[in-house]
Amino acid sequence: MQHVSSSPREVRFGRPSSRVGRLIWTAALLTASLASGPGWAGDAKAGRKAAVACQTCHGLDGLSKLPEAPNLAGQVEPYLVKALTEYRDGTRRNEIMNVVAKPLTDAEIANLAAYYGSIQIDVLPPG
Ligand code: HEC
Numbered sequence: 001m002q003h004v005s006s007s008p009r010e011v012r013f014g015r016p017s018s019r020v021g022r023l024i025w026t027a028a029l030l031t032a033s034l035a036s037g038p039g040w041a042g043d044a045k046a047g048r049k050a051a052v053a054c055q056t057c058h059g060l061d062g063l064s065k066l067p068e069a070p071n072l073a074g075q076v077e078p079y080l081v082k083a084l085t086e087y088r089d090g091t092r093r094n095e096i097m098n099v100v101a102k103p104l105t106d107a108e109i110a111n112l113a114a115y116y117g118s119i120q121i122d123v124l125p126p127g
Contacts, residue, residue, distance in 0.1 A: 042112070043110075044115045046111040047113070047114050047116070048060075051116065053100070054100070054112070058070070058071070059072075062119045074116075080109075081109055084101050088101040
């Protein structure tokens with residue numbers, strides 16, 4: 001008798017959590033396809049040409065030429081896409097990068113991210 005009253009609660013609990021699970025899964029798939037799906041795959045060669053506009057600060061080799069500018073060489077590609085998109089849309093604020101990113105299309109961002117992300121780096125931790 002007591003089990004009868006507890007089992008509907010389990011069912012009620014089970015439904016929303018699996019809906020949430022599906023939402024999370026859908027969001028993860030969407031994120032993955034936005035970042036690296038076939039329609040958004042960046043062209044590293046085109047990105048290299050576009051990176052001429054970035055070289056004064058980030059270097060064509062992705063190594064910073066200014067104390068305030070970060071290295072981009074070998075950076076995680078979806079992270080580069082995210083950062084550039086946020087600068088463009090103004091959700092990440094920086095005087096320089098908001099201006100630099102403003103005219104970039106999604107394709108140009110994907111290309112730049114593909115170029116800088118594909119630069120091979122060697123890591124030698126200290127000590
Ligand atoms: C005049 C110098 C300058 C130019 C040109 C420039 N950047 Fe930047 N960039 C910066 C600075 C400074 C920052 C750090 C901004 C901050 O603190 O958010 C930055 C940050 C970034 C970041 C974020 C990196 C991270 O680790 O979060 C990316 C990505 C980036 N720049 C890409 C580019 C690309 C691609 C171009 C060319 C289209 C470009 N930048 C041109 C100065 C520059």
